[in-house]
């Protein structure tokens with residue numbers, strides 16, 4: 183059967199665009215027809231390989247002139263909503279960066295517009311590509327841990343604490359919406375849901391901005407209006423309690439994302455730095471070691487599992503557009519996570535538990 187040709191375009195030519203371009207252009211039959219970004223193209227971070235592709239500083243003109251079938255939205259968070267609506271209006275499927283939007287209302291509008299247009303929407307919850315996360319999900323679904331009892335997750339970075347790190351859009355609440363909470367926390371929220379399938383019932387959280395100002399690339403001192411630290415508790419289906427902590431200023435941590443889950447028959451943990459490893463003591467191994475007291479050991483995933491399955495994001499949507507059955511994070515997943523983010527923000531303002539609707 184002939185592969186359906188797809189015209190592909192990117193809005194936002196910064197750091198993450200690279201990742202979208204690599205993954206999506208690796209699919210056969212996909213042609214890059216345009217890239218749009220309002221910044222001077224000499225500052226774009228697009229690989230030299232794509233230098234000859236038509237460049238636009240206006241996304242609408244690009245969409246009108248190049249008529250793409252699929253568009254990646256790789257802009258700062260504030261523009262996910264308007265750029266998605268624009269791409270859908272021009273008849274394209276969309277794969278968008280995370281978090282889906284700044285507010286629940288925007289995320290709902292994006293999902294409604296997608297459904298009305300009859301197009302597909304993906305979100306780059308990139309940890310779903312991690313083999314250990316997928317393995318843990320299968321283990322839990324197979325009942326290996328028994329009834330789930332507790333969840334703990336941390337996502338720690340240090341980059342913002344470094345004096346040399348300049349103030350960027352990520353530190354401006356009007357452009358980013360959130361600091362660590364939306365940037366890292368949204369991966370934690372989706373990660374726990376992806377691994378356990380447990381639904382968020384209610385949340386309570388606290389955030390802090392521990393670095394109040396930073397100098398931007400032009401040497402101007404700017405306020406940091408986003409959170410640098412966020413901590414929250416969630417009650418999941420069946421009363422399971424999950425604890426979360428994230429920060430962008432923990433010295434010594436580059437990108438440390440760990441989820442640990444205990445059930446009645448075992449404990450497992452996954453870690454972003456070890457996509458081929460799992461920490462697991464479960465099921466028969468408890469009997470084998472004849473104790474409930476040993477530490478949870480780090481061990482390799484089965485080798486046949488590691489190579490199984492292509493990355494789900496951002497490129498699996500290409501297969502879905504072609505009618506193949508693929509599991510990839512969609513706008514509905516982005517909206518689910520946005521509702522949790524929204525409830526955490528509300529609880530941070532009110533100081534009380536907030537139901538997740």
Ligand SMILES: NC(=O)c1ccc[n+]([C@@H]2O[C@H](COP(=O)([O-])OP(=O)(O)OC[C@H]3O[C@@H](n4cnc5c(N)ncnc54)[C@H](O)[C@@H]3O)[C@@H](O)[C@H]2O)c1
Pocket residue numbers: 193194195196197198199218219220221226227241256257258259261279280281306307308365
């Ligand atoms: N999935 C992940 O793990 C992951 C990792 C990194 C970044 N991201 C997400 O990717 C998005 C972009 O992050 P980044 O690190 O590439 O940022 P970046 O600052 O490197 O790049 C952003 C680019 O968007 C451009 N831009 C600004 N306004 C625009 C507009 N209105 N239309 C088009 N382009 C516009 C900027 O000029 C810049 O080139 C963010 O939403 C971020 O959360 C996700």
